[in-house]
Amino acid sequence: MKLRLAIIVASVLAILPSAHAADRAVVLVTSRDCAMDTIIALDIRKAYLGIVVSYEGHVIRPFRLSNDEQLNQIFFQYVVAMSKKTYERRLLRLLVQHGQPRPREFDVVADLVAAVTENPCSIAYMWQSDAEAWTSIKAIKNLWQEN
Amino acid sequence: MKSPNVLRSGNHRWWRFAALSLIWFVGWSDEVRAESQQEILFFTSIDTFKNISGDVPNIDDSYIQPAVDVLYSYSGEKFRFLAEYFWSNRENDLERLKAGWQTGDNTMLWFGRFHSPAKYWTTEYHHGQFLQTSITRPSIEEWEDDSGPMASHITGLSLAHESIRPNNTAINYSFSVGLAPQLDGQVLAPFDLLDPGSGNDVAFNYRMAYRPDVLSLNQFGLMAAWNEINVLSESNPELADLDHIRQITVGLYVDWNWDKWRLLSSFVYFNNDMQYIDAPEKDEFISGYVQAEYRAAKDWTIFGRTENSFNEDKSQYLRILPAFISQRNMIGVRWDFASFQGLTVEIADTRAQGDDFTHINFGEVRIQWSAVFP
Numbered sequence: 001m002k003l004r005l006a007i008i009v010a011s012v013l014a015i016l017p018s019a020h021a022a023d024r025a026v027v028l029v030t031s032r033d034c035a036m037d038t039i040i041a042l043d044i045r046k047a048y049l050g051i052v053v054s055y056e057g058h059v060i061r062p063f064r065l066s067n068d069e070q071l072n073q074i075f076f077q078y079v080v081a082m083s084k085k086t087y088e089r090r091l092l093r094l095l096v097q098h099g100q101p102r103p104r105e106f107d108v109v110a111d112l113v114a115a116v117t118e119n120p121c122s123i124a125y126m127w128q129s130d131a132e133a134w135t136s137i138k139a140i141k142n143l144w145q146e147n
Numbered sequence: 148m149k150s151p152n153v154l155r156s157g158n159h160r161w162w163r164f165a166a167l168s169l170i171w172f173v174g175w176s177d178e179v180r181a182e183s184q185q186e187i188l189f190f191t192s193i194d195t196f197k198n199i200s201g202d203v204p205n206i207d208d209s210y211i212q213p214a215v216d217v218l219y220s221y222s223g224e225k226f227r228f229l230a231e232y233f234w235s236n237r238e239n240d241l242e243r244l245k246a247g248w249q250t251g252d253n254t255m256l257w258f259g260r261f262h263s264p265a266k267y268w269t270t271e272y273h274h275g276q277f278l279q280t281s282i283t284r285p286s287i288e289e290w291e292d293d294s295g296p297m298a299s300h301i302t303g304l305s306l307a308h309e310s311i312r313p314n315n316t317a318i319n320y321s322f323s324v325g326l327a328p329q330l331d332g333q334v335l336a337p338f339d340l341l342d343p344g345s346g347n348d349v350a351f352n353y354r355m356a357y358r359p360d361v362l363s364l365n366q367f368g369l370m371a372a373w374n375e376i377n378v379l380s381e382s383n384p385e386l387a388d389l390d391h392i393r394q395i396t397v398g399l400y401v402d403w404n405w406d407k408w409r410l411l412s413s414f415v416y417f418n419n420d421m422q423y424i425d426a427p428e429k430d431e432f433i434s435g436y437v438q439a440e441y442r443a444a445k446d447w448t449i450f451g452r453t454e455n456s457f458n459e460d461k462s463q464y465l466r467i468l469p470a471f472i473s474q475r476n477m478i479g480v481r482w483d484f485a486s487f488q489g490l491t492v493e494i495a496d497t498r499a500q501g502d503d504f505t506h507i508n509f510g511e512v513r514i515q516w517s518a519v520f521p
Contacts, residue, residue, distance in 0.1 A: 034232040051311070051361060052300065059252065089278070096275045098255065099220040099229035099247070101184040
């Protein structure tokens with residue numbers, strides 16, 4: 001009986017972290033005031049590579065959260081589809097050539113959300129759980145879901 | 148071979164007024180301050196050069212050149228400002244100073260001092276040494292004070308537009324009109340912002356590029372320039388009877404990546420109308436390069452470049468640019484480390500035109516550390 005109980009407890013403990021991970025998703029958000037309710041992957045990639053993408057007259061400004069390593073790995077792999085070094089050199093090139101600013105980076109989710117809220121139809125990527133905690137933004141695209 | 152470029156003193160009133168006006172505009176205009184963003188970059192490098200051909204006239208035996216290029220960018224909702232200043236132990240100069248207005252989603256109108264759109268390498272890397280794989284630039288892309296045969300710095304207006312089509316191909320257009328360099332001694336000298344009354348003539352420069360995929364950097368294109376180059380006759384006895392040069396250039400370029408390979412090439416046709424007081428002379432030549440790069444491992448790149456010129460020995464124009472490199476065969480290797488640092492070694496067999504086409508042949512080894520901060 002004790003052995004069976006131990007096996008059940010061990011199994012539950014083993015399953016718990018993966019159940020939590022299965023809930024993890026990365027979403028693209030914009031301000032709730034923006035009428036945009038979805039965006040194609042190509043336009044997201046363009047915006048983060050410094051190519052002008054507009055929605056109803058607003059240039060879509062991309063923002064990033066800089067201090068979450070796992071989140072950024074997902075960004076480089078699934079959004080811009082290039083290594084961090086290649087991506088950063090692409091942006092550096094635009095800055096040197098045209099004075100084009102790089103996507104603004106934030107250390108704190110609250111600051112990122114404030115920037116998205118203040119800039120109409122700007123975009124940012126974040127964990128779904130973080131996005132759900134703020135009423136001033138809305139998720140418009142699921143970028144990644146842990147299997 | 149290098150001619151130091153020293154900032155001139157003189158009447159600074161016009162320049163001060165322009166600078167103060169710009170600072171006021173950047174600092175206080177509400178239109179400009181909306182959603183503003185600033186960036187500052189420091190491109191640093193230390194170059195070492197060794198001539199391995201023994202004692203060669205007019206060629207340094209060796210030298211070390213530390214350099215810093217500071218780039219500042221300010222971006223508002225529609226407004227941009229960019230300034231670039233270069234320091235080294237051989238020269239210091241304000242390289243770019245321009246203010247731009249975004250007139251459409253993909254159109255920028257710039258005013259100020261900028262790099263000629265008719266030179267691909269120059270507008271790809273500017274003074275960001277870290278960004279270019281090789282240490283040296285191809286000779287047709289050299290700066291004016293390094294015996295470059297074409298205008299690199301122009302002061303005036305430029306318009307850049309990118310037309311993105313529904314199939315995600317793009318055509319880029321750049322056009323500029325401004326002040327051309329002058330021929331001073333044995334080099335071209337760009338318009339000096341600190342000496343606005345120096346009498347430079349007009350320059351029209353143009354580039355059109357086709358990009359088959361807007362997300363990729365692959366592109367090829369056409370470049371053309373019409374530069375009216377005034378001559379400072381008193382600066383060089385050989386220029387005593389030369390009043391003016393009308394230089395027309397037409398060139399093609401390609402920058403293409405396949406997997407681990409990259410090909411970068413440009414060829415330019417030069418037509419120089421040398422307006423001597425007694426008997427005008429015309430000459431023409433072609434000069435260009437092919438550079439191949441191979442990413443051998445994650446942070447290692449092997450590269451090589453061959454440069455050549457055709458009909459250059461008949462060019463009266465090149466006769467007055469003796470340090471122009473008409474041939475070079477080079478190989479090198481680059482190691483990228485840390486976030487943005489590179490260590491590069493280059494070996495080259497080089498031929499400069501020399502006085503009276505005597506041709507100066509020499510071998511060279513260069514080692515360079517380059518980086519960009521932050």
